[in-house]
Amino acid sequence: MKRPWVVIASAAAIVTLAMGVRQAFGLFLPPMSVELGIGRADFGLAVAISNLVFGLAQPIVGALADRHGAGRVVLAGTLVYVAGLIGASWAGSALGLHLTFGLMVGLAMSATTFVVVLGAVGRVVPAERRGLAFGIVTAGGSLGQFLVVPGAQMLLSEVGYRLALIALAGLVAVCAALAIGVAGKPAGGAQAGPDQSLGEALNEAAGHRGFWLLNAGFFVCGFQLVFIATHFPAYLDDHGLGLGIGASALALIGLFNIFGSYLFGLAGDFWRRKYVLSGIYVARAVVTAAFLALPLTAGTALGFAAVMGFLWLGTVPLTSGLVGQIFGVRYLSTLYGIVFLSHQVGSFFGAWVAGYVYDRSGSYDAVWAASILLAIAAALLHLPIRDAAVRRTQAA
């Protein structure tokens, strides 16, 4: 069996690169729009396809990782990712962009990010250290976002978008080597519990109320984060806080997200994860309400960005940790993949509904209110989760 720290470090590095490069896509809108003669809608569709495929493929790709090992899945995902980025650098039309940025990178993301690598990490780390391990890996994803996004912008300014994409493909290719660190077939083991088929694991989860409550909570997480990510800049612009404050707010979200991802993961080793999760949602509701109640100034906008950044991905190590805690780690990637799909569905609604409401009413007020109410609902939904490990009779 591999040393846990090798697996954790490899997993963290894989998500650092995979998440970081993906998060830099938005920067390519201006140069690619000019070069390819496409509009914001076409570029937006490519990103939407990517997010949709990422979510829809995740349970299936997670199941493949549970069956064949994370290493092979990460390797295959890396090859598709690299091909998608190089393909995007050659794309001459919106359709090309939809196939590369959209379909290929979306699929590759499902094979190279949290759901797949956390399964591998969960199997080599003792249950009492799982929060720490998941926190480190999640912080890796946040660090990638914080470092790669401005790095890619610098690259873009220096060498243009085609070469920048090829350079990013080179960065992603490193994941092929890192895949060795998370390789290995998940064949039972001390952490895995009694033998269980995939179908039995799915039936067990489907019959557990806590699994559905986790799905509902993660839906809210996706809704809130993507609403803020998509519409917060426009909200600041509407209120006369533009460039300087907006750019600083983005940096603060990225910076505090690193600390939050790690510390909330670690908190899961000390306190019951469902209560920590509930606390995150309460905090999001309180911070959002305070932000709206106070006069909008540079200080309140930056304070909101810092606190929401801290609360941004703290839900990932806690939610995945709860899935592992309740159902074991043998099918963690499959089961957490399903929960992640709920997150992506929430993300879709967070971006779309907010835009729709704004177009109809000329304000985000109703969406902010919905976001607060959903956060309170999510906080309450986590409380009745039975978080004890499910008891199984040993298979014959």
Added chain:
Amino acid sequence: MKRALPWLAPLALLPVLALGLFLWRREGALIWLSDFIAACF
């Protein structure tokens, strides 16, 4: 002290975070102006 160590571990990232902040300071305006920040976060 040993018990506090895991909570303080992120401080080891400070040099890397300083690099990140430098990059954001330099590139933040252009990132904001890319007009498609949703994909970044």
